[in-house]
Amino acid sequence: MLSGLSWLALEVKDLAAARAFYGETLAMDAIADGSLPAALADVGEQVAFAAGDTALVLRRPDAVPRGGLHTHYAMSIPSDEYDDWWDALEDAGFALDEHVFGDARSLYCYDDDGNCVELGQTDVDGPGIDGVFEVVLEVTDLDAAEAFYAALGFETVDRGADRVRVRMHGPMALELWEPHLGLADARGGVHVDLGFATDDPAAAAAAIADRVDAREPLTDGEAGDADATAVRVRDPDGHYLTFHER
Numbered sequence: 304m305l306s307g308l309s310w311l312a313l314e315v316k317d318l319a320a321a322r323a324f325y326g327e328t329l330a331m332d333a334i335a336d337g338s339l340p341a342a343l344a345d346v347g348e349q350v351a352f353a354a355g356d357t358a359l360v361l362r363r364p365d366a367v368p369r370g371g372l373h374t375h376y377a378m379s380i381p382s383d384e385y386d387d388w389w390d391a392l393e394d395a396g397f398a399l400d401e402h403v404f405g406d407a408r409s410l411y412c413y414d415d416d417g418n419c420v421e422l423g424q425t426d427v428d429g430p431g432i433d434g435v436f437e438v439v440l441e442v443t444d445l446d447a448a449e450a451f452y453a454a455l456g457f458e459t460v461d462r463g464a465d466r467v468r469v470r471m472h473g474p475m476a477l478e479l480w481e482p483h484l485g486l487a488d489a490r491g492g493v494h495v496d497l498g499f500a501t502d503d504p505a506a507a508a509a510a511i512a513d514r515v516d517a518r519e520p521l522t523d524g525e526a527g528d529a530d531a532t533a534v535r536v537r538d539p540d541g542h543y544l545t546f547h548e549r
Contacts, residue, residue, distance in 0.1 A: 374492030441491030
């Protein structure tokens with residue numbers, strides 16, 4: 304049903320500082336406004352950077368949907384670049400944490416707005432950051448959240464006492480967390496804004512129509528009722544999901 308994560312939007316207070324962290328420290332390439340999906344237009348003051356095929360959007364809190372607060376998310380780096388990333392971030396003064404998953408290592412650090420950024424060894428080409436493979440959402444009811452995302456085609460692949468991991472086809476996963484501190488004291492994001500590409504936005508929205516708090520058809524980035532090329536919904540935990548044509 305959904306073919307990939309198009310964007311992850313984070314809330315930032317200072318766009319200049321955010322540009323410096325993501326554009327300079329993490330060496331991510333900026334995305335021109337005209338290259339972003341139309342559904343991202345007119346959402347407020349924002350900038351975007353490329354993480355593989357996903358746009359990482361940094362947004363001032365001056366419009367709805369806002370970006371996510373204190374969101375933990377993970378981006379892919381080639382395995383052989385890991386030590387260089389660790390050394391560069393440590394030399395830049397960042398407090399780093401490391402966790403190992405099987406034969407893959409991940410480093411964790413925080414941006415200026417309290418988002419926990421994970422860089423994980425993944426089978427990607429690079430160079431540098433080349434995709435988003437995990438986003439953590441805070442939820443109040445694990446069973447209800449799991450059922451919601453199952454209706455969108457996500458499969459449960461792991462669970463714990465206060466968390467469930469669900470996955471689309473391919474590497475991209477969502478972690479659904481009841482409120483708690485995770486690895487590196489990370490927290491699940493609140494009011495996170497996610498975009499998903501699909502062949503049929505209306506069908507994706509219809510699959511969870513009885514579970515959403517709000518539904519808004521979009522045409523060329525504007526709200527409207529006819530010939531919608533995207534549909535934005537708000538899930539029961541206040542996260543915004545936009546389904547847009549590929």
